Amino acid sequence: xxxxxxxxxxxxxxxxxxxxxxxxxxxxxxxxxxxxxxxxxxxxxxxxxxxxxxxxxxxxxxxxxxxxxxxxxxxxxxxxxxxxxxxxxxxxxxxxxxxxxxxxxxxxxxxxxxxxxxxxxxxxxxxxxxxxxxxxxxxxxxxxxxxxxxxxxxxxxxxxxxxxxxxxxxxxxxxxxxxxxxxxxxxxxxxxxxxxxxxxxxxxxxxxxxxxxxxxxxxxxxxxxxxxxxxxxxxxxxxxxxxxxxxxxxxxxxxxxxxxxxxxxxxxxxxxxxxxxxxxxxxxxxxxxxxxxxxxxxxxxxxxxxxxx
Amino acid sequence: xxxxxxxxxxxxxxxxxxxxxxxxxxxxxxxxxxxxxxxxxxxxxxxxxxxxxxxxxxxxxxxxxxxxxxxxxxxxxxxxxxxxxxxxxxxxxxxxxxxxxxxxxxxxxxxxxxxxxxxxxxxxxxxxxxxxxxxxxxxxxxxxxxxxxxxxxxxxxxxxxxxxxxxxxxxxxxxxxxxxxxxxxxxxxxxxxxxxxxxxxxxxxxxxxxxxxxxxxxxxxxxxxxxxxxxxxxxxxxxxxxxxxxxxxxxxxxxxxxxxxxxxxxxxxxxxxxxxxxxxxxxxxxxxxxxxxxxxxxxxxxxxxxxxxxxxxxxxxxxxxxxxxx
Numbered sequence: 001x002x003x004x005x006x007x008x009x010x011x012x013x014x015x016x017x018x019x020x021x022x023x024x025x026x027x028x029x030x031x032x033x034x035x036x037x038x039x040x041x042x043x044x045x046x047x048x049x050x051x052x053x054x055x056x057x058x059x060x061x062x063x064x065x066x067x068x069x070x071x072x073x074x075x076x077x078x079x080x081x082x083x084x085x086x087x088x089x090x091x092x093x094x095x096x097x098x099x100x101x102x103x104x105x106x107x108x109x110x111x112x113x114x115x116x117x118x119x120x121x122x123x124x125x126x127x128x129x130x131x132x133x134x135x136x137x138x139x140x141x142x143x144x145x146x147x148x149x150x151x152x153x154x155x156x157x158x159x160x161x162x163x164x165x166x167x168x169x170x171x172x173x174x175x176x177x178x179x180x181x182x183x184x185x186x187x188x189x190x191x192x193x194x195x196x197x198x199x200x201x202x203x204x205x206x207x208x209x210x211x212x213x214x215x216x217x218x219x220x221x222x223x224x225x226x227x228x229x230x231x232x233x234x235x236x237x238x239x240x241x242x243x244x245x246x247x248x249x250x251x252x253x254x255x256x257x258x259x260x261x262x263x264x265x266x267x268x269x270x271x272x273x274x275x276x277x278x279x280x281x282x283x284x285x286x287x288x289x290x291x292x293x294x295x296x297x298x299x300x301x302x303x304x305x306x307x308x309x
Numbered sequence: 310x311x312x313x314x315x316x317x318x319x320x321x322x323x324x325x326x327x328x329x330x331x332x333x334x335x336x337x338x339x340x341x342x343x344x345x346x347x348x349x350x351x352x353x354x355x356x357x358x359x360x361x362x363x364x365x366x367x368x369x370x371x372x373x374x375x376x377x378x379x380x381x382x383x384x385x386x387x388x389x390x391x392x393x394x395x396x397x398x399x400x401x402x403x404x405x406x407x408x409x410x411x412x413x414x415x416x417x418x419x420x421x422x423x424x425x426x427x428x429x430x431x432x433x434x435x436x437x438x439x440x441x442x443x444x445x446x447x448x449x450x451x452x453x454x455x456x457x458x459x460x461x462x463x464x465x466x467x468x469x470x471x472x473x474x475x476x477x478x479x480x481x482x483x484x485x486x487x488x489x490x491x492x493x494x495x496x497x498x499x500x501x502x503x504x505x506x507x508x509x510x511x512x513x514x515x516x517x518x519x520x521x522x523x524x525x526x527x528x529x530x531x532x533x534x535x536x537x538x539x540x541x542x543x544x545x546x547x548x549x550x551x552x553x554x555x556x557x558x559x560x561x562x563x564x565x566x567x568x569x570x571x572x573x574x575x576x577x578x579x580x581x582x583x584x585x586x587x588x589x590x591x592x593x594x595x596x597x598x599x600x601x602x603x604x605x606x607x608x609x610x611x612x613x614x615x616x617x618x619x620x621x622x623x624x625x626x627x628x629x630x631x632x633x634x635x
Contacts, residue, residue: 148324151614153569156606163591163599240451244573247453248588263454267577271472275461282454289449297445 030302040294047288051106058100059085068095074269077276090276092265098276102284105259109285112169112258113239116176120238121231123177124184125220131185132192133215143189146182154179154241162250172251176238187230191223225303232296236289243285259285317618321611328607329380330373385604386597390590395601399583403605404485405475406582409574410567412489412502417509418560424510425517430544432522440514447511452570456504456577463500470496473579501578505571509563516559520552527551554624561617565610 032038050057060067077090077098089098131142149157161175195201196219204214245251246260247267254261259281266277351359379385385396428440464472476497478486488494524530525548533543572584579585583602590598 148327152607152610153566155572156569159572159587159591160599160603163596236449243451244453248573248576250588250591260453263457267457270457270461271465273465275465278454278457279461282451282457285451285454286449289451290445293445293449 027302031298034298034301037294037298040291040298043287043291044295047106047284047291048110050103051110054100054103054107058097058103059088060097060100062096062101062104070095074274074277076274077280089280090274092262092277093269098280101257101262102259102281105257105262105281106284106288108252108256109239109242109258109260110288112173112176112242112252113235116173116180116238116242117231117235119173120177120180120234121184121227123181125188125227127181128185128188129192129215129219129223132189132196133211133219139189142185146185149182150186154237155244158241158245159248159250162245167250167253169252169256172242172245175245176241179241180234180238183230183234184227187226188223191226192219195219195222229296229300229303232292232299236292236296239285239292240289313622314619317615321615325608325611328611329377329604380604385601388590388595388598390593390595390598395597396605398586398598399601399605402581402583402586404487405580406568406571406575406584408487408489409498409501409505409571409580409582410564412498413505413567413571414509414560414564416502416506417513417563420506421510421513422517422556425514426521426544426549428514429518429521430525432518437518441518444511444514447507447514450507452504452508453573453577455507456501456574459500459504460577470500475581501574501580504577505567505574508570509567512559512563513556516556517552520556521548524548524552554621557624558617558621561613561620565613568606568609 055061073091073093073095075087075091077088079087079090081087087097089102091097092101127142131139157179158175161178162171165171165174200218201214204218242251242258243260246258247264249264251260252258262281263278269277383396384394388395388398391398424440428437431437460472463470474497475488476493478488478494479490481487481490488498529547530543533547571582572587574580575582575584576588586598587602
């Protein structure tokens, strides 16, 4: 009796160990193979934490006018405040602590970038998947629009849209979405074209499932890996584009200052040597984008089916 | 080959017409064209006279044909701010932007391709890894911030280079004002051009490296080496020529992007080109100039895309042959 129980438990143990190896764990293991990528992910985590908890961890609320003192303006990094704290990164022209302003700015930059990317992803999927599945004239029309749009640089399209629509947060997001949906549409269409030829799609059709069900429940999950990579890269591109627009004065309004606007504020003080007003927001922007690009690079290699072992 | 060019030219004309229709609809139909085209400070009598003169009381399709007619004669309206022909303003500033974009492209080619080759030939060495890390940095750095930092380092701290403007220009062929013919011109040109080139340097490094990496695994390289050719000849002649085809295409397409990105660089360095004019016009809502810029740049892009397509089919015999059969 004991021998049988022992053999049963021994037989169960290896299957239990193998059952834990899910695709997600494999992806995580591939991702962690590159130390630079892990560093990038850690950096990104820190930045997201700072952005999310900005009101709680900033030394000062830079947009509360009661806390500002214009006598504090344009102080270099490391100066002392009247209440005994330190302006670690200096102050800008209105006496705002740069460190706090950067945390709040990160928050706005990241939220605008993420919102634009998610919306563009949804629109791109909605356009590209049916185009690939139904083919024919739908596909030709959608792809022609995508090709024409992609032959023009993003900044030009964004500038013209802002010029026509006017300024404001919603319009900036609309401009970003319009610029980006084409990338997603093109990527998902190429992925879907490949998946369409596989047997499970044929099987689904034989079962007389509705086209909507086939597209969304069968095609979509299998097209996701390249979309994840494109989306990650595009978040960085959206953040950069929004920062560029804000720097040019055509982006977010000054009530929602993103990092680009902070850099623009410091532009006029550059020639008098007060570099910190532009320098530190730029470093924050740079670190955000570098970490996203590092993560995206490694995700691309980890999700690439041709590199699967 | 000729059929290909003709076919692509016709397609380009169609795209141009579609774009002109979009611009027309965007400006004349959406929003109030009266506000857009007539100086908002004109009084009632002048407004009515202007409305009749611009034909804004006519049906939309008739207005579109008038618009096309004006387009064909090069009349794109008068700037509100400068009171001169909008198209004339744009064309006046075009040489500055073109010079900036061309210099940036040349810098990107001279720096990017050799570095990319080096990284491709020795991918595991420390030079190769540093170059690749540098290229990620080149992608990630926001152009305008790098421009600000360049000004800070080279103008404010070191005082070597002037911080903005174009400085005095010399005339090329007695007609076109250029900066690259004088030392002072170069001092003004080098920072904005390097700033603009940064993104493309990173792009070219990555492209050249992946191309070289792939090419070195091919059989013809093994054969050339077995033949006893020197390393320099194998790489410089055989490998380089084969990886250059996609690179040339990318360079051509990126030139258009450079002209667009010059908008940012021109704003940072106060370089008097088309891009700065656009930003200023958007700020004061000088819409005739915006429309003129848009049409000029769209034509430019279509011309570049056409030229790159033709060049690609000329360089790559496989494209030519399949086009000939099809």
